[in-house]
């Protein structure tokens with residue numbers, strides 16, 4: 001079932017990599033959202049990148065973390081700002097992700113917040129799969145040093161307003177086909193959205209492939225939004241190299257074709273998602289109902 005009955009105008013903001021000043025990062029997001037609305041006034045949905053308000057560093061996530069409380073600019077300035085911006089511009093805002101602290105447990109999560117055009121929080125996703133990898137002579141990263149994983153698959157239904165019903169994941173989550181399939185097949189999402197920040201080692205290897213395969217397997221749109229790439233050789237307050245995101249934010253259609261793609265600099269992308277493309281590819285290549293769950297019973301997720 002495809003609930004995307006109209007076209008949706010969507011913009012992705014490939015924001016400059018976050019500085020150590022949280023309020024400067026929020027102000028940057030605010031001004032780029034305003035610029036997007038000026039340049040692309042038909043925009044109904046805006047997507048921001050992973051950790052857009054904080055440096056991407058396991059040593060710093062806790063310092064930048066805020067609780068998810070509404071209407072409290074002091075306690076949760078990023079949450080407040082995202083809500084205000086969604087309301088001001090009357091958009092569905094997929095607010096990248098921010099480090100979240102759960103006050104009752106002291107646990108820190110990498111969390112994506114979604115606000116509707118009334119500025120209401122309509123969904124949130126805690127990164128389900130933490131980015132713990134070790135590629136010799138490539139990159140070592142261990143989010144689990146400070147972050148805890150979320151425990152649920154997130155599908156957000158904004159079909160009444162924008163037409164979008166989307167599976168929401170954060171970066172490394174895109175490597176796992178099961179939640180994407182669950183959102184698309186069981187919950188009938190028409191789009192998968194991943195605020196992300198791949199790097200210069202795994203980006204060239206897998207970024208485009210992953211976006212295309214998630215779209216192709218599920219015959220839905222896939223949207224990846226990254227920060228722009230930081231200059232080479234910068235170090236942070238600990239003397240550690242500043243994380244260099246891959247860039248290349250993009251939108252892939254349900255056929256697996258890239259519709260728009262950014263380079264490595266700060267950039268705004270805009271495109272239209274068209275629900276009829278989902279219907280036509282599903283008719284032409286009907287893998288949705290050709291599945292043989294009678295043969296691979298154990299991986300059955302839902303009947304067509």
Ligand SMILES: O=C(O)CCC(=O)C(=O)O
Nearest residue numbers: 131171172197198199202
């Ligand atoms: O999966 C990858 O290669 C990169 C993932 C990542 O950078 C992240 O989850 O933040």
